[in-house]
Amino acid sequence: MIIILDFGSQYSELIARRVRETQVYSEVLPYYTSVEQLAKLNPAGIILSGGPNSVYDDGAPICEADIWDLGIPVLGVCYGMQLMVKQLGGGVERAERGEYGKASLFIDDPTDLLTNVEDGTTMWMSHGDSVTQMPEGFELLAHTENTPAAAIAHHEKHFYGVQFHPEVVHSVGGLALIRNFVYHICDCQPTWTTEAFVEEAVREVRARIGDKRVLLALSGGVDSSTLAFLMHRAIGDQLTCMFIDQGFMRKYEPERLLKLFDQEFHIPVHYVNARERFLEQISGVTDPEEKRKRIGHEFIRVFEEESKSLGPFDYLAQGTLYPDVIESADTNIDPKTGERVAVKIKSHHNVGGLPKDLRFKLVEPLRKLFKDEVRNVGRSIGLPEEIVNRHPFPGPGLAIRILGEVSAEKLNILRDADLIVRQEINRHNVYSEFWQAFAVLLPIRSVGVMGDQRTYAYPIVLRFVTSEDGMTADWARVPYDLLELISNRIVNEVRGVNRVVYDVTSKPPGTIEWE
Known part of the structure; x- marks a missing residue:
C-alpha cells in the first residue's frame, strides 16, 4: 500500500x-x-x-x-x-x-x-x-x-x-x-481491483459473522443497497434488511425499492410504514436543524422498536465509507470484545445516535472505499444502474427540500414536481451529467395568471449542480429548451404551482441543498 x-x-x-x-x-x-x-x-x-x-x-x-x-x-x-x-x-x-x-x-x-x-x-x-x-x-x-x-x-x-x-x-x-x-x-502492482475487494470482503464477513444474525437499515441509496447485496452474498438469510418509510421519499421510490429487492433480487426487506409518525413529529416546525433533529430522533425510536421485535441481532451492518473513517474520531471500541460498537448509525437518516442500551457490534465491509469505488462494487455484484448512479439524496428527504413547515399537501406538490424533473433529465439522457438535480418548494406564494384568472400559488426552485465529490459544486448550464420544458410541465401539471425559477449559485458560497 x-x-x-x-x-x-x-x-x-x-x-x-x-x-x-x-x-x-x-x-x-x-x-x-x-x-x-x-x-x-x-x-x-x-x-x-x-x-x-x-x-x-x-x-x-x-x-x-x-x-x-x-x-x-x-x-x-x-x-x-x-x-x-x-x-x-x-x-x-x-x-x-x-x-x-x-x-x-x-x-x-x-x-x-x-x-x-x-x-x-x-x-x-x-x-x-x-x-x-x-x-x-x-x-x-x-x-x-x-x-x-x-x-x-x-x-x-x-x-x-x-x-x-x-x-x-x-x-x-x-x-x-x-x-x-x-x-x-515504489514498485507496486495494480492489485487493488473491484473483484479482489469483493472476494476479500465476502471472505472476511463470513469468517467474522459465523452463524450470527445481522440487521441492516436500508435507505435505497447506493451505499446501503451495495452493502445489502454484498452482505446477502456473504451470509444469505442471516441478514435482515429494514426499510423505514418516513414519508419523505420521492414519488414511487418506496414501492420501486421493495419490488426490486423482494421480487428481482430476492433479498427480503422488513417494511415499516411510519409516514404519519414522522409527519406528526415535524408538524409546525420551520427551523431546518430542528426538522433534522426530530426526524433523526423519530428514526431512532422506530428503529429501536422494530429491531427489538425482530431480534435479537448480534451485528449491525453500516454503510460507513472511507471518508467517514478519515473525518470521524468516533471509534467506540467495546473494552470487553475489542469490537467497534454502534452508538451512532450512519447518516443515511442524519441520526444523532442509537440508545446506549441498544448496542450492536458493527460490521462495515465498505469502510475502505470511496464513493466511486462503492459504485464500482455495486456494478460488479449486479446492482442495477438506477441505484448505482442514483443522485445523492438527503436522509431527511423531501422534508428539507420544503423550506419551512412541512405538510402533506406540500409533500404531494414537491413529489409531483420532482418526478417531472427526473422524468425529463432521464428522457433527454442527461441524468448522469449532474451530481444532483432536484426541485425545492418555497414557503411563499406569488401572483400568476392561468386561463385568464389570477392565481396565488407556490414557486418551485430547480437546483442542478455539477461536482466531483460534493465538497464544492457549480450550478449546471442546462440547455434553455430543457429548462423550458420542465418549467412548462410543472406549471401545467402540478396543482398549486404557478412559477418556476432556476438557482445559479455555486458552492461555496451556497450549499447544494437549501436546508
Missing part, C-alpha cells in the same frame, strides 16, 4: 483516490503517526500531503524525523516537500511572489518521477513559501516562472518533492507523475 500522511490539506483524500485510480491501495493517516507504526504497516511508499502552515511557524506540524531512515520512498507535496527539505537540512523561506492556480512546468530532468510528463504541462500551484536551498544529495527536476525548485529528487534514497498539487484535476500531468511514483519508484 501507499500511506498518505495528512498535514491538514483539503486534498489529502484526493491524493488517496488518485493512488487508488492506479489500482494500488492507499490509506490516509495523521501526520503524527509514529515511525514504529509506519514500519509495522510496511508501506511501499509514503506521500506527505500539503497543508495550510509554513514549516517555519511555531507549532507547525511535523512528522517524526526517523521517517527518513525507513528506507521507504517518500513523495512530498507542497508543504510535504518543504517539510522534507527543512528536516533534511535545506532552506525554505517566504517567496517574493506566491504562486496560485495554473502554472507551466518546465522539466529539467525528464527521468524517474517525471517520465512521460510533457515539458510545459500545466500544474496547479498553491503556495506562498519556496525552497531556497536544497538538502545535500538533492537535484532539480523542474521549475516554473515563479518557482526555481518546483520538483526535486534525491535519486539514491528515492526522496521526491513537488511544489505543485499533482492530485487535482487541473494538473494535466499529475496522474502520470503519481503513476511513476507508485509503479516505477
Whole structure:
C-alpha cells in the first residue's frame, strides 16, 4: 500500500483516490503517526500531503524525523516537500511572489518521477513559501516562472518533492507523475481491483459473522443497497434488511425499492410504514436543524422498536465509507470484545445516535472505499444502474427540500414536481451529467395568471449542480429548451404551482441543498 500522511490539506483524500485510480491501495493517516507504526504497516511508499502552515511557524506540524531512515520512498507535496527539505537540512523561506492556480512546468530532468510528463504541462500551484536551498544529495527536476525548485529528487534514497498539487484535476500531468511514483519508484502492482475487494470482503464477513444474525437499515441509496447485496452474498438469510418509510421519499421510490429487492433480487426487506409518525413529529416546525433533529430522533425510536421485535441481532451492518473513517474520531471500541460498537448509525437518516442500551457490534465491509469505488462494487455484484448512479439524496428527504413547515399537501406538490424533473433529465439522457438535480418548494406564494384568472400559488426552485465529490459544486448550464420544458410541465401539471425559477449559485458560497 501507499500511506498518505495528512498535514491538514483539503486534498489529502484526493491524493488517496488518485493512488487508488492506479489500482494500488492507499490509506490516509495523521501526520503524527509514529515511525514504529509506519514500519509495522510496511508501506511501499509514503506521500506527505500539503497543508495550510509554513514549516517555519511555531507549532507547525511535523512528522517524526526517523521517517527518513525507513528506507521507504517518500513523495512530498507542497508543504510535504518543504517539510522534507527543512528536516533534511535545506532552506525554505517566504517567496517574493506566491504562486496560485495554473502554472507551466518546465522539466529539467525528464527521468524517474517525471517520465512521460510533457515539458510545459500545466500544474496547479498553491503556495506562498519556496525552497531556497536544497538538502545535500538533492537535484532539480523542474521549475516554473515563479518557482526555481518546483520538483526535486534525491535519486539514491528515492526522496521526491513537488511544489505543485499533482492530485487535482487541473494538473494535466499529475496522474502520470503519481503513476511513476507508485509503479516505477515504489514498485507496486495494480492489485487493488473491484473483484479482489469483493472476494476479500465476502471472505472476511463470513469468517467474522459465523452463524450470527445481522440487521441492516436500508435507505435505497447506493451505499446501503451495495452493502445489502454484498452482505446477502456473504451470509444469505442471516441478514435482515429494514426499510423505514418516513414519508419523505420521492414519488414511487418506496414501492420501486421493495419490488426490486423482494421480487428481482430476492433479498427480503422488513417494511415499516411510519409516514404519519414522522409527519406528526415535524408538524409546525420551520427551523431546518430542528426538522433534522426530530426526524433523526423519530428514526431512532422506530428503529429501536422494530429491531427489538425482530431480534435479537448480534451485528449491525453500516454503510460507513472511507471518508467517514478519515473525518470521524468516533471509534467506540467495546473494552470487553475489542469490537467497534454502534452508538451512532450512519447518516443515511442524519441520526444523532442509537440508545446506549441498544448496542450492536458493527460490521462495515465498505469502510475502505470511496464513493466511486462503492459504485464500482455495486456494478460488479449486479446492482442495477438506477441505484448505482442514483443522485445523492438527503436522509431527511423531501422534508428539507420544503423550506419551512412541512405538510402533506406540500409533500404531494414537491413529489409531483420532482418526478417531472427526473422524468425529463432521464428522457433527454442527461441524468448522469449532474451530481444532483432536484426541485425545492418555497414557503411563499406569488401572483400568476392561468386561463385568464389570477392565481396565488407556490414557486418551485430547480437546483442542478455539477461536482466531483460534493465538497464544492457549480450550478449546471442546462440547455434553455430543457429548462423550458420542465418549467412548462410543472406549471401545467402540478396543482398549486404557478412559477418556476432556476438557482445559479455555486458552492461555496451556497450549499447544494437549501436546508
